[in-house]
Amino acid sequence: MSLPPLKIGKHTIQYPIIQGGMGVGISWDRLAGSVSKEGGLGVISSVGTGYYENKRYIDKEVAGRPLETANFYSRRALFKIFENARKICGDAPLGCNVLYAINDYGRVVRDSCEAGADIIITGAGLPTNMPEFTKDFPDVALVPIVSSAKALKIICKRWSQRYGRIPDAVIVEGPLSGGHQGFTYEQCFMPEFQLENIVPQVIDEAKKWGDIPVIAAGGIWDHDDIMRFLELGADGVQIGTRFIGTHECDASDNFKRVLVEAKKEDILLLKSPVGYPARGVRTKLIDLVERREGPPIKCISNCVTPCQRGVEAKEVGYCIADRLSDAYRGDRELGLFFSGANGYRLNEIISVKELMRKLIQGE
Template structure:
């Protein structure tokens, strides 16, 4: 039986973190006799996958096994399985609920390890023919009653020991330091013996070279802030997950009437008026839920567009919900401190120039005796609305590298609050480069679309994951500034005059003038963003940054932040 595959004489040690930079932890696990987990792209190139699997096969020692992590796969299951069989992949890892396009995996005639989050999902996996389960250490005891082997995911030695006592047949250590625990000590010796001194340093506590980020009274483990993306792209799921891993997660305040907690007045299938589109109680609920998911780590903030109808109500709802930070752009948030009053919340304006920062600082200091707690400098490569004209977005003088010095110079006149750069930041090398140029941290939006926890619909994610560089560009927006997104059938329908009718039911953004801006460009931005959130590819508007074409994988927030920080297992947070 396939279940017997997972019941081995020695304790299986499943790869629990991904490689930072060029370090190949998958190969290192195989050399040490562990079980490696290469993962597939959402829409993979089977030839490249086959080549990678054969590379890994050459690293195997006795007892080692290659699994294939299919949790991010969204298409091409047949070609992936053919490559896996040819390369001798020993088992598959996937979730209890599979997309319809991947249903054939249940009949793949290979041992299947199914990742579950609860006993209910465990029962679903068993009914679907799972060979074994992968679950949190705390769930092992409950899952063992299903009669399937259970491998435990653990962060600490206490979790690992409890899981083993509860009957776990293997461990997935999520932090390298857990390898020091007695059940894994022998494996650790073999793993470290196969690494050079630099690689060995990466698996020890304190190896991360990125600085911490301090904003007001917030102390963040890593200098990374997830951008607030609306409608419905970053709500409690994404913001809470990012905060839980020691960074800043931002909830988007726009369009919360579409959230499941809201009960808006509807007309023609849309929230009727700005109070229904952006109900304060729904925003409060989302923030509280995000903070609960953060488990007391990182910080949960809110991104509020200055142009939003009901701006003051959104600010007050953010405070009532427990937001630790308010980030505000798409205009100058000159009145923001007045709405906040004495609340202990960090205020972070978004600017695109030193001049804009100067205006904000002068007004805030003169009128409210307050300065920003941090500032986000957003360049013209970001997704969504830009702070430049169409020609300005293309002007080399406006690159982040060129405008950062003037913002640093202006900031230095007022204090030493942090500067976070946004727009086109993609990887660890970009973070290091902008820190070297004088930034204190980064804000990233597009990378977080490609995560399981992102609140967007599966279709939204797939549109971005399928997009090519030539599909992404600037487009006209009802607010009078260009916006960046994926060119889909919506743009072609606008040009052909067959786009959905403009009705301005929700009255979302003041610069649109209650539908006048929408009529000028041929679409209602609130309706089209909501359609994208709902997964309507025909009429949805799909915003993304200029690097959207690089997005190829669906991963967990934790795996993404491991990659961005090059801190395997996020030891700064979990150890």
């Protein structure tokens, strides 16, 4: 069966495949531009753009780190990333991922609109005021990420009351996904919170509010997985980890190598200063953090609100901005390598074109 297109707001995506936004630096211009060029939705991550092209677009750094929120989420770098992605995908729909938990959320959403995003995707929190920041951009579609029907209900209620609109689509993310989870550690293992069980509930809730396409994410690996979720009633899928196994993925070769070499038992749920469990690969850093011997925590980049300027980082034993950016740059010792539960299945690096062909047609 051929895959149907996916319509989100005013934008039509040829294949119902969204490449999940991955920070720091995993999905920037090359990955997102290439996915959009091949007919999926490429999503640029707005996280840590200060690191783009060796920090050439920022005003100030300290100890090799972008100084403060304005430089960590660099507006100039984000514009450059969009400009370069557009050179690859032209006018095809292009998304931007902006986490709700970041400092300067509203400013970064506005930056993304001005930089040329067609679709903005927000997870890590309930974005109850998201439409506030896109008033001047009526064509920009808004897509929250949720982990339950209840979360979608709260968003729809607030948005319809305050802004007279509902989400243009919703992504349901289950507990096999990479990075931060919308669940407690225990819930991640409970059957009732697995993706196939929460997707139908979110579809039911979405129907109560109108025509909201539902996109399933977390642990989707191949063509058969995509078909399984479309048959369950989803309108599309979001895939993160598998796109790391591409030449165009913006992360360092070392990042890709860590995933290719990872075994099933190396992928685990960690504590994070963001306040949710996060899934990543066991590397030397994890051992250091467990022994409370991780690198010093200085909060130079002031990245996320829940961390409270380093308080939570000290609690869990690492700074998330510094460790994720080190992984992007290929530091196998001190980097934090996020991965979905299926990351150990990555065994080759191929082109985005080839990966899209496999996802669309099967092997």
